[in-house]
Amino acid sequence: MRSRAEVVVVGAGWAGSIITAELAAAGHHVTVLERGTWPAGAGPAGFVTDDDGRWPSRQLTEDARLETYTMRHRSGQASLPIRRLNSFWAGSTVGGAGAMWSGFSPRFVPDSFRSRSAHVEAFGPSILRPDVRLVDWPLTYADLEPDYTRFEQVAGVSGASGADPFAGPRSAPYPVEVAPDSVDAGPWVAAARRHGLHPYPRPVAGAGVETVNHYGLTRAVDPVRGRSLATPLNSVLPYALGTGRVDLVEGARVRRVLHDGRRATGVRYVDADGEHDLEAEVVVLAAWALGNTRLLLMSDVGRPYDPETEQGTVGRNHANHVGAVSTAWFDRSRHDSSAWRTGAWSMSDLAALPEAGRPDYVGGAHLVAGSVGPSDLSTDPRIPVGSPRWGAGLRTAIDRYEDAGVQVGLLGEVVPHRRRHLDLDPTFRDPWGDPLLRITFDWDENERSMVRSVARRVSAVLRDTGADLVDEGGVLPDHYDVGPYQNSHATGGAVMGTDPATSVVDPDLRSWDIDRLWVVGASAFPTAASPNPTPTVGALSFRASRSIRRHLEDTEATDPPSDTPHRRTPRRP
Amino acid sequence: MTSADPALTDSTREILADLVDRLFPEHDGRPGAKDLGLIAVVAARLRSPGWQGRHTYAGGPYLPAPEAGFGWQSPLSPTESVLRVARAVDEWAVREHGQGFVGLDHDVQDGLVRALEDGSFAGLDDPAPRQAFELLLSLLHEARSLSGRRR
Numbered sequence: 142m143r144s145r146a147e148v149v150v151v152g153a154g155w156a157g158s159i160i161t162a163e164l165a166a167a168g169h170h171v172t173v174l175e176r177g178t179w180p181a182g183a184g185p186a187g188f189v190t191d192d193d194g195r196w197p198s199r200q201l202t203e204d205a206r207l208e209t210y211t212m213r214h215r216s217g218q219a220s221l222p223i224r225r226l227n228s229f230w231a232g233s234t235v236g237g238a239g240a241m242w243s244g245f246s247p248r249f250v251p252d253s254f255r256s257r258s259a260h261v262e263a264f265g266p267s268i269l270r271p272d273v274r275l276v277d278w279p280l281t282y283a284d285l286e287p288d289y290t291r292f293e294q295v296a297g298v299s300g301a302s303g304a305d306p307f308a309g310p311r312s313a314p315y316p317v318e319v320a321p322d323s324v325d326a327g328p329w330v331a332a333a334r335r336h337g338l339h340p341y342p343r344p345v346a347g348a349g350v351e352t353v354n355h356y357g358l359t360r361a362v363d364p365v366r367g368r369s370l371a372t373p374l375n376s377v378l379p380y381a382l383g384t385g386r387v388d389l390v391e392g393a394r395v396r397r398v399l400h401d402g403r404r405a406t407g408v409r410y411v412d413a414d415g416e417h418d419l420e421a422e423v424v425v426l427a428a429w430a431l432g433n434t435r436l437l438l439m440s441d442v443g444r445p446y447d448p449e450t451e452q453g454t455v456g457r458n459h460a461n462h463v464g465a466v467s468t469a470w471f472d473r474s475r476h477d478s479s480a481w482r483t484g485a486w487s488m489s490d491l492a493a494l495p496e497a498g499r500p501d502y503v504g505g506a507h508l509v510a511g512s513v514g515p516s517d518l519s520t521d522p523r524i525p526v527g528s529p530r531w532g533a534g535l536r537t538a539i540d541r542y543e544d545a546g547v548q549v550g551l552l553g554e555v556v557p558h559r560r561r562h563l564d565l566d567p568t569f570r571d572p573w574g575d576p577l578l579r580i581t582f583d584w585d586e587n588e589r590s591m592v593r594s595v596a597r598r599v600s601a602v603l604r605d606t607g608a609d610l611v612d613e614g615g616v617l618p619d620h621y622d623v624g625p626y627q628n629s630h631a632t633g634g635a636v637m638g639t640d641p642a643t644s645v646v647d648p649d650l651r652s653w654d655i656d657r658l659w660v661v662g663a664s665a666f667p668t669a670a671s672p673n674p675t676p677t678v679g680a681l682s683f684r685a686s687r688s689i690r691r692h693l694e695d696t697e698a699t700d701p702p703s704d705t706p707h708r709r710t711p712r713r714p
Numbered sequence: 715m716t717s718a719d720p721a722l723t724d725s726t727r728e729i730l731a732d733l734v735d736r737l738f739p740e741h742d743g744r745p746g747a748k749d750l751g752l753i754a755v756v757a758a759r760l761r762s763p764g765w766q767g768r769h770t771y772a773g774g775p776y777l778p779a780p781e782a783g784f785g786w787q788s789p790l791s792p793t794e795s796v797l798r799v800a801r802a803v804d805e806w807a808v809r810e811h812g813q814g815f816v817g818l819d820h821d822v823q824d825g826l827v828r829a830l831e832d833g834s835f836a837g838l839d840d841p842a843p844r845q846a847f848e849l850l851l852s853l854l855h856e857a858r859s860l861s862g863r864r865r
Binding site: 536 | 856
């Protein structure tokens with residue numbers, strides 16, 4: 142029976158795996174507690190599919206019977222459980238959400254790290270609505286750049302270095318370079334350039350060629366998808382386990398961080414044999430944004446955030462991404478397929494700030510474009526909005542338009558709002574009797590304005606492609622809907638900062654309140670920014686691992702004498 | 715959440731085959747859902763863990779959603795809901811037309827589908843008619859997707 146660990150890491154997704162590998166490489170012993178097991182069928186290509194070939198395999202997503210969340214759109218409204226997890230997915234296996242992510246790997250642009258300052262400089266303070274809590278990160282793009290490079294090298298990101306004029310400086314090219322003219326542009330890329338946008342090939346953590354990363358791990362090409370997908374399973378964990386200093390405990394569900402009010406002393410978890418306490422010198426929470434926040438709240442670490450007084454820290458700045466799609470359709474009886482055949486392109490023109498002028502929203506909008514095609518996330522036919530939904534009309538629409546389109550998707554930053562937050566649900570519980578995490582979240586006027594504005598902008602481009610029809614999109618439903626899949630980009634809840642009154646962790650992701658505790662992942666994002674979050678999660682994980690190493694090397698397991706309540710002095714990164 | 719009997723009776727299977735066929739009918743001389751054999755895939759989907767509600771949180775209390783956006787809140791599984799739809803549709807056919815749903819003229823069957831879509835069908839409470847329509851449409855699209863998305 143395990144009773145003591147040097148370092149215990151909760152969760153074996155990207156964050157937990159990177160920290161584990163880096164600490165093990167430095168000679169430390171790490172016990173990883175993961176609620177799931179190693180997914181069946183995981184191989185060097187990375188895509189784990191169901192028996193019928195569908196990706197991601199259902200085994201990768203959390204079973205709502207074991208853990209789900211409750212939702213309400215606003216304070217005062219009764220919450221209801223999300224009985225079927227579909228609008229976002231939590232990982233449920235070794236590899237976590239990193240076993241089923243898309244692989245899309247844009248870095249944040251430099252102004253994403255100074256969102257509040259950049260908006261105020263560009264548009265004046267009146268741009269900020271009263272309830273919006275836009276903040277700057279406690280670190281800069283330059284601070285994180287070396288760790289972005291480390292993540293890209295681990296994940297074998299393919300992209301076109303220098304093709305995005307809005308990107309920050311790079312210390313190294315992408316591990317797999319893509320020539321922009323090798324990516325199918327169709328008529329859309331030329332139209333985008335005519336309209337002042339700057340498309341570049343979308344960076345992806347997966348290449349069309351076999352790659353070996355700096356841990357010496359090989360990723361193969363999936364023959365069906367024509368590329369690999371980097372995951373913790375094929376890119377990090379085999380190396381970590383190979384050091385002989387990592388104990389990966391599968392089927393271990395952590396319920397509490399144990400602490401004495403001053404410092405973390407271990408964790409309590411349940412497995413098939415019952416409940417166990419595991420002592421540790423260092424505790425690392427790497428259980429996804431929502432899981433980290435729930436564990437802190439259940440463990441009485443830090444002060445829960447109160448949206449009325451805006452006091453407290455745990456649960457604040459919960460954010461996400463808002464998605465919207467504009468599509469150009471080409472009647473296949475009048476166009477050949479070259480009209481709608483376009484590779485995957487991104488645009489950072491609006492990634493941190495709205496365009497100059499008098500914008501009616503704040504936040505970034507990351508744009509992605511490509512051909513319409515079969516989706517892994519929905520089986521609905523891809524046909525124009527407003528087409529008949531059944532009968533002969535449906536068949537006619539399918540005949541003419543199915544998949545014959547170019548779409549521009551918006552990944553929009555949901556900016557922090559004082560009333561969007563996370564806390565523990567007073568009613569609904571999991572099978573172990575612990576409260577579910579309650580999400581208070583709905584679309585605000587800022588998201589509606591962003592979606593409307595960006596849809597108008599990109600639809601003008603789409604109309605210039607010669608398409609027969611353009612679905613502008615640009616209208617959000619009345620409320621956030623837990624039904625259709627949207628994205629799994631939850632952020633915040635345990636945000637980083639330089640002030641313990643408004644943040645849970647310092648710029649190294651170390652808890653302000655409880656010593657020897659690090660809380661790693663998108664939970665630490667003060668703002669969601671607009672690009673996909675995983676590369677930034679990976680970069681922060683490298684950063685946190687160095688902080689943990691410093692702690693272990695400084696203390697050499699010697700307890701610092703202290704008889705006063707612990708609270709560290711803020712320091713700049 | 716109770717577990718639905720995964721076995722479809724022959725009569726229920728025929729009702730669902732007709733319903734899905736009206737959603738995706740024969741067109742321009744090309745086969746509809748029935749002749750494409752999609753009902754076999756529909757039946758398989760109804761036996762799948764997701765449709766059987768095996769990954770659904772079942773903690774109480776079950777409460778009505780205050781507004782749109784709260785997703786699935788029924789104690790029934792999606793499969794149980796579909797079986798209810800099939801029963802309700804057949805009872806309606808007997809009541810209104812003196813015979814079961816299978817075998818009714820296509821125009822009459824289409825009228826029933828329209829009543830589900832616009833919510834005017836009176837014979838269903840849980841699932842509501844519009845939800846019943848969405849469930850049937852989801853079954854069609856899943857079956858078509860798994861069958862190669864033939865046009």
